[in-house]
Amino acid sequence: MLLAVGMFQSGWQSAAADGPSYTADGRLVLPVGYRKWVFIGAPLTPNGLNNGKAGFPEFHNVYVQDKNLTVYQKTGSFPEGTVIVKELLLIAKSTYPDGSADSASGRGYGEGAFNGMDVTVKDSKRFADTNGWGFFNFGHHALPYEPTAKLASKQECASCHIAGAAKTDLTWVEFYPVLRGRN
């Protein structure tokens, strides 16, 4: 009996941590455990390089699960159920107007506080209207993030990914060294 309960619990936990999970009305549940997935890159568009007005002045830390990364590397497309997390991190405390700071290793940018999260999920049936991917925003602010997110409109998110990244499964692989060369 105890064993059965243990199996049930671990099954439930892996469902939440191991793939997309939705509420009854189709909202995506905040992924958990993603900071221990494979970290594939961190594009940075700081205010200091965008006239102080970057739409996303933070680091964009991007994570995908190992098993899904492996399929992309082999085939050039992600399997159904792939979740990609982009977590925003503020630039660490700065000493210069461009947001940079001095450190023992030189002047530059370091990562500060967590500040928001965007997620894409591959499901060709559920998201057929947006080339097989669903787009979700869990907030653009400090922790905690929203516990669930509604599907974003095509115009808000997917249209730009479709226009710029259609050949690479709607994912901007040029920013991620382990994907772009498929090595």
Ligand code: HEC
């Ligand atoms: C104007 C174009 C544009 C719009 C609109 C846009 N994105 Fe992106 N997105 C990008 C670019 C470019 C990257 C990669 C570089 C970066 O992060 O700066 C990216 C990266 C991502 C990533 C990391 C995986 C990948 O595809 O590289 C996720 C997840 C993501 N976007 C989700 C969203 C969500 C959710 C929305 C809507 C709330 C959205 N995006 C709206 C251009 C866009």
